[in-house]
Amino acid sequence: MLAVQNLSGTLTTFNRETRLMGNRFDINLVANDAIWAHARIDSAIAEINRVDKLLSTFTEDSIINKINRNAGIKPVCVDAEVFRLVDRALQISALTYGTFDITYAAANQNIADDNHENVAVAKKTKKKISLNNYTNVVLDFNAQTVFLKNKSMRIGFGAVSRGYAADRAKYILQMEGVSSGVINAGGDLLTWGLQPDNTPWTIASADPAHANQPYAGVNISNMAVATSYNADEPTSINKVKADINPETGFPVSKIKSVSVITPTAELADAMATPLIAMGVNTGLYLINKLNQMACIIIDDHARMYTSKDINVMM
Numbered sequence: 001m002l003a004v005q006n007l008s009g010t011l012t013t014f015n016r017e018t019r020l021m022g023n024r025f026d027i028n029l030v031a032n033d034a035i036w037a038h039a040r041i042d043s044a045i046a047e048i049n050r051v052d053k054l055l056s057t058f059t060e061d062s063i064i065n066k067i068n069r070n071a072g073i074k075p076v077c078v079d080a081e082v083f084r085l086v087d088r089a090l091q092i093s094a095l096t097y098g099t100f101d102i103t104y105a106a107a108n109q110n111i112a113d114d115n116h117e118n119v120a121v122a123k124k125t126k127k128k129i130s131l132n133n134y135t136n137v138v139l140d141f142n143a144q145t146v147f148l149k150n151k152s153m154r155i156g157f158g159a160v161s162r163g164y165a166a167d168r169a170k171y172i173l174q175m176e177g178v179s180s181g182v183i184n185a186g187g188d189l190l191t192w193g194l195q196p197d198n199t200p201w202t203i204a205s206a207d208p209a210h211a212n213q214p215y216a217g218v219n220i221s222n223m224a225v226a227t228s229y230n231a232d233e234p235t236s237i238n239k240v241k242a243d244i245n246p247e248t249g250f251p252v253s254k255i256k257s258v259s260v261i262t263p264t265a266e267l268a269d270a271m272a273t274p275l276i277a278m279g280v281n282t283g284l285y286l287i288n289k290l291n292q293m294a295c296i297i298i299d300d301h302a303r304m305y306t307s308k309d310i311n312v313m314m
Contacts, residue, residue, distance in 0.1 A: 011196040016041045021052045021162055023186030029173060030180035030196050040176050044169035044183070051165040054082065055157045064155065071106075072151030075140060083144050085157065085164065086137065092270045093134035096286070099274035102155045103148070105132045159186075163226065163269035166190045170265075182206045183265075188226040190265040214304055215296050220261060226268035227259040228276055230300070254300040255280060260287075261294040261310070271295075280305055 014037035017026045027044050031037040056062045067076045078086075089102045136149040148155065157164070166185040170192060173181060180193025184207055191201040199205075203225060204216035258275045262268045271293070275283035280297055287295045287307040297305040 013196060014038065014041070016045075018045065020045065020048045021165060021186075023162055024184070025166075025186070026182075026184035027169070028182040028184075029178045030193065031178065037178075040173055040178050043172050043176055047169050047172045048165040051161065051168055055085075055161040055164075057154075057156050064157070067146050067148065068154045071148035071153045075138070075143070075145035075147035077143065077145050080144065083139070083146065086146055086155070087139055088266070089157070089160065089270070090134050090137060090139070092267070096271070096274040096278070098133055098135075099277045100270050101134050102157060102160070103132050103134055103137060104154050104156065106152045106154050160266055160269050162186055163188060163190075163224070163265035163267070166224070166265040185265060188224065188265055188269060189220060190224040191220050192222050194221060214298075215259070215306075218261070218296070218310070223261050223263060224265040224268040225259055225261050226265065226272040227257055228272035229257045230255055230276055255283075256298045256300050256302070258283065258298075259296045261296075263292050267293075 011030050011032050013028050013030055014034060015026065015028045016038065017024065019025070025045075025048065027041050029037055029040060031040075053059065053062070055064055057064050057068070059065065063076070063078050063082055067078070070076050086102070089100075092100050093102070132150060132153045136153060137155065138147040138149060139145070140147070146155075162185050166183045166188070167190065169183055170181070170190055174192065180195070181191070182201060183190045187207075187209075189203070189206050191206055193201075195201060195205060200219045200221040202216065203213065203218050203220055204211040206220060206225075210216055255276045258272050260268045260271045260275065262271065271287075275287070275295060275297070278286065280299065283295065283297060284305060284307055287293055294307045294310040296307075296310065299305070
């Protein structure tokens with residue numbers, strides 16, 4: 001979707017919607033020249049495609065697949081960009097007590113036969129988690145290598161790659177002179193600068209789909225917002241079954257959704273689902289200890305909880 005030509009020379013928002021990384025990306029930027037604006041959007045799309053290829057597990061020769069093929073065998077030397085991504089992911093895993101984890105078991109590693117009792121499944125699941133979790137990823141900062149200790153281990157960046165791609169696209173746009181914009185990456189938002197009328201971006205103005213949410217007036221200029229929803233079935237890598245604690249295998253308090261507000265989309269994506277698995281009290285306690293991070297939690301009774309210092313306009 002393209003914005004119409006701006007003939008007045010005044011600032012307006014130019015937009016293009018496209019499908020990237022298996023998700024809808026909606027790139028919006030504030031400018032006064034349509035041709036220039038859409039050339040910048042082309043640059044952002046090229047960067048998102050670069051990140052997609054870099055972190056793909058579907059491309060046989062990707063660096064992520066090389067790491068996975070050498071699990072339990074030998075360390076793999078990676079470039080600085082991938083090394084830093086893995087390092088940040090492990091730090092977030094430690095911060096969330098392993099609730100966020102880029103590691104998973106290889107597809108042919110069966111947890112249990114269908115005939116096992118639930119208790120046996122839970123015990124075996126916990127054992128498998130102990131073998132295939134972030135603590136068994138070894139980084140060598142001098143050699144810049146990544147090593148998975150166990151042969152059954154794999155890593156994948158899942159939804160975090162989408163957030164990282166949005167961050168990189170924003171960086172490219174800023175380097176090319178775009179002073180204000182919004183990237184909607186599959187429903188997660190990344191903003192910088194101000195709207196054409198010099199007012200801050202809010203959740204409602206950045207994404208019309210959120211206009212009727214109770215927190216639609218929250219100021220998100222120069223921030224990222226990622227929302228995770230409770231689900232009844234497991235989802236993809238990095239998206240645990242939201243109402244089950246992955247450490248114990250048992251249910252936690254019901255949460256309908258969590259929106260995390262942070263300076264980067266990568267971090268917002270990484271933190272959103274773990275907070276659901278932690279529950280309201282633990283999630284709020286964690287967020288309130290951290291700088292430049294806030295959250296809005298909605299439970300299954302439509303009650304809203306917010307971290308400290310967040311300004312919700314009702």
